[in-house]
Amino acid sequence: MTALTSRILLPVANEEDATRTCKALVEHLSEEAETTDVIAVHVIEKAGGAPDKAPLAAREEQAERIFGIVKQYSSILDYTLETRLVYGTDVLESIRDLAVEEDVTSILFVPRPDGRLTRLLTGDLSAKLVLESPVPVISLPQPTAVEE
Template identity: 40%
Template sequence: MDQPAETPTRDLLAHVLVPVAHEADARVTARALEPYDPDRVTALHVVEKGEGVPDKTPVEQSEELAADAFAAVREVFPDADDHVAYGRNVAKSIFAAADEVDASAIAYRAREGGRLARFLSGDLTLKLVTQADRPVVALPQTDGGED
């Protein structure tokens, strides 16, 4: 089997960026990541802030959601860093944050949702796994049911 010209040597779980939507999501996602024992974790919350369109929630409320989500991640990873990104396009915001924190991978837990919800949201999971410039780890679903 031929090897690629340049084989990455960086440890996949050296610094994992973990996008989280809210406290319950953060808790379930952190628990799903825990068995893989990453070296470093940065929790990310994207505040959907629109260019010329109304925000989905007030920025202050979004920042409060982020703080609660970060606290939930720290229940599992006490030394986790946190990062808040602002943008209309969630996938692009995640990719930009991964660059900013120099993440080795993005660990993501797909959220439940029907076809219509995925269509309206632009299917974030699809964008993450097809457009990322670094590995994306799809974490397994758990029976926590805390979405």
């Protein structure tokens, strides 16, 4: 049987999310690092006909900064790291599709500390990810103090 953490998809939304997620990964996955492949994914959400939220070049530069943070943390654990930049009109659908395409054993994330009002207005993306995922989803707690 394959371990849930043998091939992880690690969605990262922005620099803060990448740092928080990687800190949690270091705290909770360090003993398994030798047998873990991590695919970090950042989805650039396209507006599907409407104007995009920001210029594409700026969003691609942000993705490079995000992947730079993930790469720094990967050297701590020495796990195998791949990065994927994905473009899509639906972030969750893009993550689910990549999970299937890359044959991952799980999707690992740290829920963002959004307020209740944000979750009410936008829907709870964490719950949607868990309920609609084609593979197991591992939700890690917020990291404790880990030095950068």
